[in-house]
Amino acid sequence: MAPSFFRVCFTETLHDQKLEIPEKFLRDNPDAFIDQVNLIDPTGTAWEVGLTKSDNKVYFDHNWNEFVKHYSIQQKYLLVFKLLGFYTFGVRICDNSGCEIDYSSTRTTPSQTEQRAMADFVNFKTEKPCFKIIIRRRGVGYRFANVPAKVKEILKEVPVELTFQLSDGREWKVKVQRNKAKQLSLGQGWTAFLRDNNLMEGDICVFEFMEMNVFGVTIFHDTK
Numbered sequence: 526m527a528p529s530f531f532r533v534c535f536t537e538t539l540h541d542q543k544l545e546i547p548e549k550f551l552r553d554n555p556d557a558f559i560d561q562v563n564l565i566d567p568t569g570t571a572w573e574v575g576l577t578k579s580d581n582k583v584y585f586d587h588n589w590n591e592f593v594k595h596y597s598i599q600q601k602y603l604l605v606f607k608l609l610g611f612y613t614f615g616v617r618i619c620d621n622s623g624c625e626i627d628y629s630s631t632r633t634t635p636s637q638t639e640q641r642a643m644a645d646f647v648n649f650k651t652e653k654p655c656f657k658i659i660i661r662r663r664g665v666g667y668r669f670a671n672v673p674a675k676v677k678e679i680l681k682e683v684p685v686e687l688t689f690q691l692s693d694g695r696e697w698k699v700k701v702q703r704n705k706a707k708q709l710s711l712g713q714g715w716t717a718f719l720r721d722n723n724l725m726e727g728d729i730c731v732f733e734f735m736e737m738n739v740f741g742v743t744i745f746h747d748t749k
Contacts, residue, residue: 528554529607536600539593543577543584544604551583554608558583560674563613563643564592564606568628571643573659596626612657613647642729642745649743654679654734660724672701672709679734683709688739689718689732697721 530550538544551558562585564572572595575587585592598604601621606614618626646657656673677683683701690696699714724730727747732740 527607527609529605531603531605534593534598534600534602534604539598539600542590542593543586544589546576546583546585548582558612561587561612563647564616565609565613565643565647566596566616566618566628570628596628609647610650642727642747645745646729646731649731649745651731651733653741655731655740657729657731660719660726660728660730670711670715672711674709676709680738684738686714686738687711689742690735690739691722691742691744695721 528550530547532538532544532547534544546558558576561573561575564574572588572592574585574589574592577584577586592598596618598618599621603619603623605617605619607616609615618628620626642659656676656679658670658673683703685701687699687701688696689699697714697718699718700712702710702712718724722744723746724744725747729745731743731745733743735741
């Protein structure tokens with residue numbers, strides 16, 4: 526049986542605009558989280574939600590409030606999260622009557638193209654350390670892309686340059702930059718990588734650690 530947990534939304538939960546993940550679940554499933562996860566409802570609609578840590582507690586935070594608004598989640602709603610694999614959770618929502626909501630009646634949805642890429646991504650399996658980047662509109666055609674904090678855990682010491690390799694043998698050298706807050710981003714070489722692989726909004730790239738400073742790349746495009 527896949528690991529799972531549930532949470533009841535109380536007034537303070539809605540007010541704080543974040544949801545705490547049970548400590549026991551974190552302890553029992555230490556590899557289930559990076560700095561963001563994917564939440565997928567029963568219709569296949571996917572949401573990317575960021576994580577934050579405060580006072581030794583971990584919360585769904587970035588984009589969580591948008592998720593709550595989308596499903597009109599209110600006080601005493603019950604949410605059940607089931608680990609599907611690779612930083613991805615299925616989520617089911619019951620209203621305060623105890624019945625599951627009608628997901629098809631929600632107001633708006635994330636891009637359908639991103640959902641197609643996400644569906645393929647969920648089935649991706651690897652035993653190698655890895656991280657992912659979802660291509661956003663603001664990132665296409667720009668020189669930089671933020672890098673998940675997971676990279677620091679994989680490499681221990683972050684180099685000034687990474688090599689990205691595809692299965693066909695092609696590779697790209699991409700510079701790694703660090704801002705004053707010590708956040709990492711991909712700089713010179715990233716635009717060429719986007720262009721050469723026709724990457725667009727909603728596409729997903731998984732970067733698997735191969736050897737020192739070298740990552741193999743698997744690309745999930747938003748179209749078939």
